Amino acid sequence: MDDLKSRVAYLKGLAAGLGLEESSREGKLFNQLIDVVEALSESVIELQEEFDELVDYTEAIDEDLNELEEDFYEEELEDDLLLEDDDDLFSVECPDCHEIVYIDDDMLEDEDVVEILCPNCERVVFVNDDEDYVDFDDDELEE
Incomplete structure (x- = not known):
């Protein structure tokens, strides 16, 4: 300039x-x-x-x-x-606050009953006591 x-x-x-x-x-x-x-x-x-x-x-x-x-x-x-x-995770949406909670597949295989809580509102979003749970990684499926 x-x-x-x-x-x-x-x-x-x-x-x-x-x-x-x-x-x-x-x-x-x-x-x-x-x-x-x-x-x-x-x-x-x-x-x-x-x-x-x-x-x-x-x-x-x-x-x-x-x-x-x-x-x-x-x-x-x-x-x-x-x-x-980690491909062994799946997600569950909290019905109250709609926070996405990630759950490890190993928790489903645990023999003890485990309740998964939402980290945001602390509501139970998943319980592994479902008797109908099938692990698709197993070679043999029960019929």
Whole structure:
């Protein structure tokens, strides 16, 4: 932007070097043109400064949004990773709060009765005392 200011100053110097009288038609024309160019250059400089401020502000907002997304979606990512790591899980939705509860297949095979509670509202969402439970991983199925 300093280049723009120096170019306007150069034009003023050229006009002064021509030795035109300010009262002549040519002198008035050159002075008005230089005034317009100077006003335009000041506007451009001001717009560039405001643009730079907006870029900085937008980058700050983007960084804040990224932090919020990481915080907000972190639980979902952990849940997705949990599901990817262990294929022996299945999910049950809590009928009260609709929280998804993940249950390990090994809990179903446990001979003791196990009640699975919702971590959010602590309601029982699953009990492994179902006599009809069939483990499809077994080679032999009872008929």
